[in-house]
């Protein structure tokens with residue numbers, strides 16, 4: 610019933626082969642699989658991956674509409690071969706040999722919903738997809754975008770443990786949007802060029818579990834306590850603002866790290882021992898094999914210390930919810 614669609618990136622197969630053999634001598638072969646590729650995040654993410662010169666093979670999987678997305682993206686004149694896969698029967702082929710799997714599959718929230726309200730639907734989707742990852746590409750890096758990230762990351766961790774292939778360095782919850790928002794809001798208030806701003810965001814990816822560390826923001830600015838409180842709240846509510854405004858969806862990848870670029874430091878929700886919770890977002894140093902180092906939180910202001918204590922109960926229960934679901 611479902612058909613795979615193969616679309617090569619250049620206008621003729623010969624050109625494509627030449628292009629790829631030239632590319633493979635200079636840049637390693639990398640297969641990236643996107644699960645949920647036909648969705649609001651999946652489509653622009655597929656475009657970004659097609660533009661990424663580090664990717665040689667792009668596998669676009671969804672339960673619907675992948676032939677059109679694969680055809681559209683596949684005709685872009687960049688290195689990677691693009692193949693669209695549709696339906697569960699194609700999942701194995703979509704995943705085989707993948708070096709990186711990015712998962713934006715599932716439902717997004719509507720106004721009035723929390724990310725946790727998505728758990729009942731998305732946890733099942735994630736469990737199914739991650740069981741297939743364990744089987745067909747057990748060595749892949751996995752970037753989880755599907756919400757609620759605080760719970761959907763512990764689910765594959767449990768599934769991978771049971772399958773005997775869990776490598777905690779290779780599993781990421783994508784929290785980059787929180788950093789992106791914190792930088793944008795900070796730049797506005799501090800009146801500094803946004804491109805120069807850095808702000809770590811720790812904790813998780815929902816409401817109060819999102820904790821921007823503006824005390825560590827650079828360039829430094831002398832902002833009042835009230836402004837910092839408002840900036841923190843705005844960062845925590847950034848996703849909700851977008852949902853309410855229906856203004857589109859964000860996406861982000863850690864794909865730079867798959868080519869072994871040294872010293873890439875990003876905030877991500879990963880297995881962690883820096884506080885007592887087993888998953889926590891903080892700055893991590895990335896390398897070819899995933900997380901090379903989870904960095905210390907650094908000095909926190911009193912306001913941030915309070916925020917850290919306040920986020921722990923919710924984050925703990927979201928993690929436990931994911932773990933319980935994966936084991937039932």
Ligand SMILES: NC(=O)C1=CN([C@@H]2O[C@H](COP(=O)(O)OP(=O)(O)OC[C@H]3O[C@@H](n4cnc5c(N)ncnc54)[C@H](O)[C@@H]3O)[C@@H](O)[C@H]2O)C=CC1
Nearest residue numbers: 645647648649650671672713714715716717754755756858
């Ligand atoms: N981590 C983050 O920063 C962010 C996470 N999200 C989350 O990402 C997820 C996706 O959001 P959108 O792309 O806007 O939603 P969407 O509804 O536009 O796309 C989701 C796609 O997943 C597909 N899908 C559903 N079940 C599937 C399955 N079993 N296998 C493969 N594909 C399946 C759908 O057919 C659809 O194409 C949501 O859970 C959303 O909350 C959204 C924004 C930021």
Ligand SMILES: O=C([O-])CC(=O)C(=O)O
Nearest residue numbers: 718756786848849851852
């Ligand atoms: O808020 C949402 O539902 C989507 C999301 O995670 C974000 O935009 O940060």
